[in-house]
Amino acid sequence: MENQQKPSPCSRERAFLLSIFSSQSLPGTPYLDSGYSWVRLCVSVLISLVGSAGMWAVVVVLPAVQEEFGIDRSEASIPYTTTMIGFALGNFVFGRLVDRFGIVLPMIVSALMLGAGFALGSLSGNVWIFAAVQGILIGSGSAVTFGPLIADLSHWFERNRGIAVAAAASGNYLAGTFWPLVLKEVMASDGWRDAYMLVAVVSVCVMIPVAFLLKKRIPAHVVDISSAPDALPVTKRRIDISPRALQILLCIAGISCCVAMSMPQVHIVAYCADLGFGVSAGAEMLSIMLAGGIVSRLLSGFLADRIGGVRTVLLGSFLQCLALFLYIPFNGLASLYIVSLVFGLSQGGIVPSYAIIVREYLPAKEAGERVGLVIMMTVVGMALGGWISGLIYDLTGSYQAAFINGIAWNMLNMGIMALLLWRTGERRTANA
Template sequence: MDSSYSWLRLFMSVMISIVGSAGMWIVVVVLPSVQSEFGVDRSDASLPFTTVMVGFAIGNLVLGRLVDRFGIVIPMAVAALMLAAGFALTSQASNIWSFAAYQGIFVGIGSAAAFGPLIADISHWFAKRRGIAVAAAASGNYIAGAIWPFLLKDIIAADGWRDAYLIASLASLVIMLPMAFLLRRKVPKQNVDIGETSVQHLSGLKFIQLSPRSLQILLGVAGVGCCVAMSMPQVHIVAYCADLGYGVAAGAGMLSIMLIGGILSRLASGILADYIGGIRTILLGSFLQCLALFLYIPFDGLMSLYVVSLIFGLSQGGLVPGYALVVREYLPAKEAGERVGLVIMLTVVGMALGGWISGWIYDLTGSYQAAFVNGIAWNMLNMLIMAFLLWRTKEPGAVPA
């Protein structure tokens, strides 16, 4: 654990995640173009993002189980092929329904391998620095969100969204697929065994007065709450800027700034979690995210939206990897892939639900203001659950080992 190879493996995992997460962000940037070409309303145009999130959720659970049984290489290689096929098929979609189906079945499930399963895999290679390692692996998703919209926005403007999907297909084949085989070294069994002994001795959290099932359920509900809130700016910021007259390019720039802030906060949260534990880290991030969502309501000027988007990114980056850390602090290492996959699946359900609900509220009210209020309410649910988990947590020495 924490060896030089562990850090090299972490670097390779981040590179794979950057390519493997492309589909989650391209669909956000092309939303206005797809809506215009297919002649649908905003909620229907948001459907492909929802199907991506549904596929992503299912993929995290299914592929996480496969990683527990067979290691990371085979699931990752299959995912790369699924992504290449999915992007190519999406580029030929003739209506919003086939577009959404290709996104959910191929792109959503394929993208999942580059998140929960990859995080679970890297968690076996670190003990002392597990928090920063998990956060760094999870940051590949946000780095993808900062890079891909920036790289493809001019192509989308000049040549259309279909060419952007063909480029993503090629990247999955020539970059992600070969790199998957660089992770073929198996986790040493003694590392898994060390993880199976109560990780409570490695974290600052000795014991929680909940059954494993209750803890897993509460983490899942909390994940839904925080990600319904998180999805509002991430999914709709480009469309929001287009509605305000600032243009798609401005919205893509805000999304990139938001995700760059998310990368920084994700890494900082990982470092912090190594000292204060996953539950406290999530609670802090949730509180800051809620404050940032409040700022979107009164400020809708161009420069103020750039600033608020940066604040939002800096607030929420550590939330999702924090759930993986809590799982690894309290639950057996041999079940890491499945359990991390399950909680990540439910955070993604929150993203999918929030992306659709925000579009539905927009269609109903003609404004995103009520959608921001909806996000704040879900965020408060998350804060209540995490505060409850912290209250039920006993510090080392509070109960017998």
Template sequence: MTRKAAHAAGHGHQPDGPHAWFRLGICMLLGTIGSVGMWAIVVILPAAQVDFGVSRGEASLPYTLTMVGFAIGNVVIGRFVDRMGVVVPITVAAVISAVGFVAAGLAPSNWMLAAAQLLIGIGTAATFGPLMADVSRWFDKHRGIAVAGAATGNYIAGTIWPWVVTWGMTTQGWRVTCAGIGIFCLVTIIPLALFLKARPPETDGSSAGTAPQPKFKIDLSPRALQWLLIVAGVGCCVAMSMPQVHIVAYCADLGYGVARGAEMLSLMLAAGIVSRLASGFVADRIGGVKTLLIGSVLQGLSLLLYIPFDGLVSLYVVSFIFGLSQGGIVPCYAIIVREYLPPREAGERIGIVIMATIVGMALGGWLSGVIYDITGSYAAAFINGIGWNVLNVSVMLLILTRTRRRREAFA
């Protein structure tokens, strides 16, 4: 499709135009608010464990259910976004998140908290994969940085919300904090979603013959590539989950306190913001696969640093390095989907791959807790993460070697 045709189809909006950048800003804000569902439970985990009198593995279950809901939501909501746009799905998801947070605050047991976190995970999903898919349709030349920017809201949330949740727990307790978060999400997300009513230029009135085509070709069927991305997503995120899910508990075990762990998590995710934006910039130049491969190798090396360095200052430094290494990995999957697979299926396909990464986070968060219960330390959990990271690197190398040629730039 030519830019002129895209302009007409998009009701005056062009790819990479002013509305596209405005839309990206709204998506980043939505991601910052909506992604609280992923990070609040990480900070709450030690307090809930004490409140319910359960083991570390059992206390990790609510986080695991959060990620299960997040995985399901990315696929289901992504499918609806392909068909009706983002406004209605995000609105419904905001209500689901609010109900989940209020229910979490009232939970009488760890199992009920886990059930509430399942709802929170589903609602949170609307402000991650579906927004990346939507933004990817509004950009051509700067698609990598746009997708990474949309995903950055998730890490901005991880930088800000642990501080807010820690303050809420200190002053009001974790239960009241959960209820307050739910109400805040409801009254902010729905009005912001109304700014996203416009439909993408390439999806309004374009025929199959003029729709943009994938940027790269590969000697694999779409289904085979999808499955490889699923395996890679699980592998990288089992590795990624160890520090992200357990850094607060790890610091508490070492005697540094929950607050220091929350600070490290915020530092890790702040570095991840830089990494995500930088990865988007790099992906626009060398492609998503090579960019993801670089991030995955660096993630494995940074995980290795956690094993010998457990001093307070060392953990701050290693957490910062880890954030710089892994922050850009997950958005690269959305970029790869757009580079290799049909754009009209972006919402569902990106949702499926994001689901795989979240399954990896859920599996890794649970495995790390179980390994800790068995061994009494997190050293073996870090080694487990490194092994899964090797799987991710291997898959991405396979995809890179099967890529045949780059298409001409879009008309």
């Protein structure tokens, strides 16, 4: 009887490393929920951490830009609004490109756009040039690291799709936790323009090399199998609403929840400055808020794998509404730190759960485009909410009415999720 040699640990490690750096999988290598899938998730989080800097940098520099250019609060909010518009359009456009060409080429384009955008932003002579650079280059470039990246990653998971999507989306909040702390230190010593130049260099030097670790593409037949009824767990969700109507409802829900979400996220730094607590305290609160959002996203992903995306969004929206109420009576320094943490723990899982809903109800082949469209609408909500909050502040001289406005929009999102839950049923799969 011939001795059969088992592969040595070194051989297995070599094969695993080869599978990471190769564009093709080895014969017999699993695709879904595999070791490579988790490596790909880690790489995606790193890319999102770096590539999402533009969304938060513009919030941190808002008071400095307002002071340097001599403008009011609503005008100073325009660069954030253009950033969100660019981010919104980029999610949809690059989502379609990822469906067709894979993630690597769009990611390299993203890195180049971010490098150019931050460099040009640091040289801006007025708020309108700054706003244009934020929207066209930084906002659009950052988009690739969110919706399109999440949609691409979702194809590599089935059983753990919820937690994987949530973890990838947490890279955006990791950026919100990391970059404000770094940028406020650079701003304190060298100003906001040098802070922007730093982000330009980091974006190009990190994102381009790391993007090549994602060059492997999952075969089309695996995508088809992962969305077939007999490949799902015991039940598959259905809804008594047409795909087009469902897409429209998700877009409206995305806008409404993020108009509410934008008030604390966009204006917390300026709010703290107005209350006399300083920009540094506001940046710390933003970081705490987003750190709580990371925990919320991971817990929501774990929850979505068990109760579905619609229930997860409904729960998150309800908790976000309660947190917004807390901002109205509590405006002391210590209480704002606590409320910001509560808000982060409440709302972090809402946006990535929309991607789970898309994958539960809509065709997998169109995941990049459909997820990108919903994410685009959530960003439209952030842009609209950021501008409306600044306008309400200019009209009333206070942020109290802006919090109430956010609560009203939040109620609309909860109503849509309740409707989807009411029209949702379950059907047993063939292997149930």
